[in-house]
Amino acid sequence: MERVLTQNIRPSEEPLTLLEYEQCGGYQGLRKALWSSPEEIQQMVTEAGLLGRGGAGFPTGRKWGSVPMGDRARHPKYFVVNADEMEPGAMKDRLLLEGDPHQLIEGIIISSYAIEASQAYIFLRWEYQLAARRLISALSQAYHNNRLGANILGSPYSLDIHLHQSGGRYMCGEAEALLSALEGRRAVPRSKPPYPTVCGLWGKPTVVNNVETVCNVPHIVKHGPEWFRSLSHTDEGGTKIYGASGRVRQPGLWELPMGTTIREVLEEHAGGMHNGHALKALLPGGGSTAFVLPEQLDTRMDFASMEAIGSRLGTGTMTVMDERTCPVGLVWGLEQFFARESCGWCTPCREGLPWVARTLEALETGDGRPGDLETLEHHVRWVRMGNTFCALAPGAMMPLESALRHFRSEFEDHVAAGGCPRR
């Protein structure tokens, strides 16, 4: 199996310097890109079938293709990397940020070139301090060696990359809220349309892409779209960084072909369940994905296959529960988090999530009453896309909806027993 994104990453070692990165074949994609037109780069990424790795799986080529190009576009245009990884259970972007910062920088330069952006920002969550130190050092090497700044590698193209360390809020991971945060405002989402590709940062055309998405770009340009598609088990191109944590024997992250089955990640790479315990369920890709059951383990982990079983690929980093984990307690913990992180802008989220969290708390701690399950179901039905400004609250309903569907008798037991039978 070919490792692409993690080929230069050696656990607990310093990342490659610019020189070392070049000796391993780095910045060759950039050289090739600067000899192509922006449209040709966009075409390559579209043909490669690269889908956004932040969790939503939107086609990257199509996002870039909606940016106004040429002299008639408003300038400056911006390219923004979403490095605000705060999804519960996600940890994959940290690996790429800390492990190979030059790969990300090369990806940013090529992506910015493809949309004719002259300014780029890396929006990094505050807690990723090691990533920040390594990015600052790599950016400075790139400036000193003419990979950034004016006339990159002697070409007419110029670009600046700035590192922005967030003040910390889950909401910032949502693309439009991230732009509000970058402008120094409260991270509140914006109504769409217009989309950021037309009217984004300071009203200018802006593309926001996830770290893992951007890291794929140099390899697509260097080796071509056909090679990229051949890496995958399915028709969604490339490799994917999968992860497992929770009740597994060896938690970790692994770069595998896109479309690897849940079973392979769980049993071969994570070493199976902890101390012979039995799998109860897992969240396949963060807190905003629906539970997957043991009988669904042969599902391929790509965007289409996971949707077909009523869940989502999300970040591809799974959190695993065994028979000792209480689904009501776990969902209570998640909903407390979502309620705390709601930006408060729209009512279903601001009022609905705390209500859900309090109802779950009541069930878990012995104040549950008949009718509580119906209250939860009411929220699942109404707090959905179309009734909210962004995907935070609808995402928060996914684990709750699937828990009610799969573990309804355990919720009922909480009412009948006057609290969690496991406490």
Next chain:
Amino acid sequence: MLTDRERQRIEAETRLYPHPRAAVPEALKIVQDHRGWVPDEAVKEIAELLGLSPTTVDSTATFYNMILRERAGRHIIFICDNVSCWVTGYEVLRDHLCRRLDIALGETTADGRFTLLPAACLGECDRAPAMMIDGEIYGNLTPERIDEVLAQYD
């Protein structure tokens, strides 16, 4: 109130963005870096420096989890309460920390040594359960390990 050093650092930040307002988060972090928290007077002076109203600056200051608008302890403990940490024993660790420090989440110890705050997923899920003290991450925690770690901070 703001020192020359704080002013210089804030002014350097404004050069990275086309509008001064974008420097507000970094300005708040600079003040916090120097003082441990962001007092009212600093909010006013940041506003003056960037040509904004104090309300504008405070609307940003009160939104972000890492900006502390109240005096905090010498060391800030962020305990990850998210799903992978929850599955691997967060509640036991939280109760241990609260008992050991004799405070609830969101409070500061009587001697001003620690402030304990909940954190969104720290991205340390492969070493869950985890916490962060002053920017340093600690994973694979047990109550015993927490006691060892706390002893390293004065």
